[in-house]
Amino acid sequence: MDFRFSDEEEKLRAEVRDFCEKEPPETFPCEIEDEGYGFGGWSRAFTKRLGEKGWLAIAWPKEYGGLGRTIMERYVAAEELAYHRAPQYGHLFGDAVGAGIVTYGTEEQKKEFLPQMARGDILWATGLSEPGAGSDMLNTATRAVKDGDDYVLNGQKIWPTGAHLADWCLILARTDPDAPKARGLSTFLIDMRSPGVVVNPIIDMAGAESFAEIFLEDVRVPKRLLLGQENRGLPLVFGCLEGDRFWGRCLRHAGSKKDLEELVEYINQSSYDGRRLKDDQVLRDTLAEIAIELEVSRMLNYKAAWLLNQGASISWESSVVKVFADELGQRIAHVGLQVLGPEAQIRDNSRWARLRKRFTFLYNFNRGLSLAGGTSEIQRNTIALRGLGLPRS
Amino acid sequence: MDFSFSEEQEMLRKIARDFLATECPKDLVRQMARDEKGFTDDLWNKMAELGWMGLPVPEKYGGIEGSFLDVVVLLEEMGRGALPGPFFSSLLGTLAVLHFGSDRQKEDLLPKIARGDLVLTVAISEPGVGYQTSALQCEAVADGSDYVINGTKLLVENAHVADVVVCAVRTRDASGGQGTSLLLVDGKDPSISLTPLETIAGDKQFHVNFNGVRAPQSSVLGEVNKGHEYLEELLALGAVAKCAEMVGAAQAAMDLTTDYVKERVQFDHPIGSLQSIQHHCANMKIDLEGMRYITYLAAWKASEGLPFRKEAAMAKAWASDACIRITNLAHQCHGAIGFCEDHDLPLYSKRAKASEWAFGGARFHRQFVAQEIGL
Ligand SMILES: Cc1cc2nc3c(=O)[nH]c(=O)nc-3n(C[C@H](O)[C@H](O)[C@H](O)COP(=O)(O)OP(=O)(O)OC[C@H]3O[C@@H](n4cnc5c(N)ncnc54)[C@H](O)[C@@H]3O)c2cc1C
Numbered sequence: 001m002d003f004r005f006s007d008e009e010e011k012l013r014a015e016v017r018d019f020c021e022k023e024p025p026e027t028f029p030c031e032i033e034d035e036g037y038g039f040g041g042w043s044r045a046f047t048k049r050l051g052e053k054g055w056l057a058i059a060w061p062k063e064y065g066g067l068g069r070t071i072m073e074r075y076v077a078a079e080e081l082a083y084h085r086a087p088q089y090g091h092l093f094g095d096a097v098g099a100g101i102v103t104y105g106t107e108e109q110k111k112e113f114l115p116q117m118a119r120g121d122i123l124w125a126t127g128l129s130e131p132g133a134g135s136d137m138l139n140t141a142t143r144a145v146k147d148g149d150d151y152v153l154n155g156q157k158i159w160p161t162g163a164h165l166a167d168w169c170l171i172l173a174r175t176d177p178d179a180p181k182a183r184g185l186s187t188f189l190i191d192m193r194s195p196g197v198v199v200n201p202i203i204d205m206a207g208a209e210s211f212a213e214i215f216l217e218d219v220r221v222p223k224r225l226l227l228g229q230e231n232r233g234l235p236l237v238f239g240c241l242e243g244d245r246f247w248g249r250c251l252r253h254a255g256s257k258k259d260l261e262e263l264v265e266y267i268n269q270s271s272y273d274g275r276r277l278k279d280d281q282v283l284r285d286t287l288a289e290i291a292i293e294l295e296v297s298r299m300l301n302y303k304a305a306w307l308l309n310q311g312a313s314i315s316w317e318s319s320v321v322k323v324f325a326d327e328l329g330q331r332i333a334h335v336g337l338q339v340l341g342p343e344a345q346i347r348d349n350s351r352w353a354r355l356r357k358r359f360t361f362l363y364n365f366n367r368g369l370s371l372a373g374g375t376s377e378i379q380r381n382t383i384a385l386r387g388l389g390l391p392r393s
Numbered sequence: 394m395d396f397s398f399s400e401e402q403e404m405l406r407k408i409a410r411d412f413l414a415t416e417c418p419k420d421l422v423r424q425m426a427r428d429e430k431g432f433t434d435d436l437w438n439k440m441a442e443l444g445w446m447g448l449p450v451p452e453k454y455g456g457i458e459g460s461f462l463d464v465v466v467l468l469e470e471m472g473r474g475a476l477p478g479p480f481f482s483s484l485l486g487t488l489a490v491l492h493f494g495s496d497r498q499k500e501d502l503l504p505k506i507a508r509g510d511l512v513l514t515v516a517i518s519e520p521g522v523g524y525q526t527s528a529l530q531c532e533a534v535a536d537g538s539d540y541v542i543n544g545t546k547l548l549v550e551n552a553h554v555a556d557v558v559v560c561a562v563r564t565r566d567a568s569g570g571q572g573t574s575l576l577l578v579d580g581k582d583p584s585i586s587l588t589p590l591e592t593i594a595g596d597k598q599f600h601v602n603f604n605g606v607r608a609p610q611s612s613v614l615g616e617v618n619k620g621h622e623y624l625e626e627l628l629a630l631g632a633v634a635k636c637a638e639m640v641g642a643a644q645a646a647m648d649l650t651t652d653y654v655k656e657r658v659q660f661d662h663p664i665g666s667l668q669s670i671q672h673h674c675a676n677m678k679i680d681l682e683g684m685r686y687i688t689y690l691a692a693w694k695a696s697e698g699l700p701f702r703k704e705a706a707m708a709k710a711w712a713s714d715a716c717i718r719i720t721n722l723a724h725q726c727h728g729a730i731g732f733c734e735d736h737d738l739p740l741y742s743k744r745a746k747a748s749e750w751a752f753g754g755a756r757f758h759r760q761f762v763a764q765e766i767g768l
Contacts, residue, residue, distance in 0.1 A: 288759035296683040299686035303396050383678050393666040
């Protein structure tokens with residue numbers, strides 16, 4: 001047992017820290033605000049800058065534009081960036097696709113996509129959900145029909161994060177309607193500029209355009225853009241999602257560290273109803289509990305990262321990471337607003353306006369955390385079935 | 394980063410698990426909860442043969458010189474096996490001697506401890522005082538070359554079999570110096586009176602009166618009046634050790650529950666296929682994972698000699714609550730069968746309550762954490 005990071009990992013962390021000091025992440029423009037997943041906002045400019053540093057593909061093979069280093073090093077870099085509230089949304093969230101191409105892609109696909117992704121030249125969305133296929137991905141209705149050297153896609157995707165900003169999208173579609181539901185699905189890499197693709201952003205309840213809907217009308221996709229084998233899309237997607245659940249949530253403790261610090265600062269300096277907040281024992285207890293839960297979250301994240309680093313699978317472990325991080329994020333937002341009090345509703349110009357605005361936004365947005373990427377109920381199903389071996393219903 | 398235990402630690406775990414499965418069946422555990430003494434010499438001696446009492450003791454004193462993490466592995470298995478008896482309370486006394494004792498005290502006590510010939514316990518809490526060491530009342534006043542101890546200690550574990558009591562007292566010297574100190578007191582001193590307490594978990598805890606007990610100056614552990622610092626460290630070690638035991642107990646409750654819900658059939662299906670039950674189990678698993686790694690973090694830091702008080706407080710706060718949540722859900726999943734006195738589950742749920750309070754409950758530790766985060 002050893003919870004230290006290696007010298008190489010610490011060295012990389014120091015480099016990242018140094019970078020964040022010289023090029024403060026908050027100076028890069030964001031297309032989507034930090035929504036509280038732990039990985040900051042969505043910023044093409046920042047992603048591009050990380051690409052120049054080689055930090056988008058730390059653990060990918062060198063021949064495809066990566067640095068050929070370990071997953072733990074990649075994790076450490078992401079964690080350090082998250083401490084600095086750097087906007088990693090654009091590349092981390094869509095990272096499932098990169099993992100999918102590394103694992104399932106043809107040589108041609110790897111050469112075509114990975115180096116571009118490593119540079120931050122192209123950003124991805126993942127189009128899995130549909131109006132009739134949310135948790136029940138098997139119900140995917142979007143059709144892909146072979147036609148000569150192409151597939152022709154028709155259907156509708158809904159909720160893909162950043163699809164209106166992305167260049168490419170992973171699409172799950174049904175290639176064999178006669179096969180059992182699970183065996184007729186395939187995944188495609190779709191250029192968002194293809195004729196027949198229509199994207200409309202959707203405004204979420206926090207007021208942000210964070211996700212979108214995609215209509216596919218006779219979209220021709222050349223065969224070479226089929227990812228993995230035909231009709232074997234489902235295991236591929238599940239495989240990618242395992243990593244996605246992890247990378248999309250594994251920075252909770254780092255991303256929320258400053259939130260906690262700012263709340264502590266606010267409490268130490270504020271009064272309400274004529275009483276100093278820092279004398280409020282209930283508040284102290286609650287804040288301490290959040291600090292402890294962040295530490296628990298950190299250890300759960302490290303455990304999964306350590307497993308991934310050894311090439312192990314993290315099916316139920318990533319669900320533990322996700323459920324814990326998402327529900328903790330919701331508690332933090334809730335506690336934040338408890339601390340800030342009724343005045344947090346007001347868009348004012350006081351010294352604490354920014355803090356209030358952030359927590360009010362997080363409070364709204366965090367309702368989505370336990371839905372996006374598979375709901376908390378679905379994660380608990382996974383933990384019960386895979387982690388504990390309970391029988392299927 | 395390495396979340397795995399060493400080969401030796403895995404070996405220790407396996408030996409402990411097998412040993413406790415055969416030598417400490419649950420019927421014995423239940424019997425011992427009703428028994429006045431609370432453990433058997435046979436079991437104690439066999440544990441001594443395995444060298445467990447000497448696990449943290451240096452080789453030169455006849456011990457195994459294991460790390461604190463090794464001890465944590467063993468405690469986890471003891472928690473899993475619901476081991477009765479004074480191992481834990483004696484271990485805490487042992488740690489006090491190891492960490493703060495003089496060479497002479499170590500030479501005198503550790504070899505006997507390692508052989509299993511000497512049982513220790515620790516007396517800290519008092520009526521109305523938990524672990525807020527500045528509020529302790531029990532007093533030791535210098536008188537010639539002795540200290541004379543007067544006062545009451547509450548919830549002292551296994552005092553009835555303790556040869557040595559590590560006692561936290563307020564000391565007053567002839568020169569006017571005062572502070573908190575730890576004294577090694579003869580557990581069989583006639584001026585000590587014991588009243589056994591009936592407790593929730595059936596462990597053996599006592600109300601201990603010190604009625605003018607004389608202890609020589611040489612029985613002061615470490616430096617006199619420096620006891621506050623020692624106590625803080627000892628309590629932190631105790632908290633982490635208790636967390637390890639709780640991780641084992643929570644794992645046992647989890648295993649009992651998953652086994653049961655796979656077997657128990659209602660409405661023609663195992664209840665483990667029902668989502669309400671699955672989600673109860675998933676919640677237990679999430680809490681268990683959380684408990685485990687926050688405990689290991691604190692234990693590892695302590696083992697490496699790194700500052701670990703904050704981690705210990707975090708671990709104890711979290712584990713205290715999580716262990717209760719886990720055993721509560723375990724009961725819900727078991728239905729009425731788990732509500733029976735002779736079922737194994739209550740062994741764990743009752744201990745979860747006792748453990749929650751031992752070395753400070755969740756709110757106590759969160760007060761400390763609140764300070765640590767700058768409040
Ligand atoms: C912010 C955000 C971002 C998203 N980003 C993307 C994206 O990038 N790409 C993408 O493809 N999708 C995305 N989604 C969609 C997301 O994956 C789905 O919302 C999610 O899978 C749930 O589907 P649903 O909304 O249709 O809810 P439903 O599946 O209809 O679920 C409704 C309720 O029923 C419960 N339920 C359903 N099935 C079960 C079951 N078997 N057991 C127990 N309870 C069940 C759910 O847990 C939930 O509480 C995003 C969603 C949000 C909110």
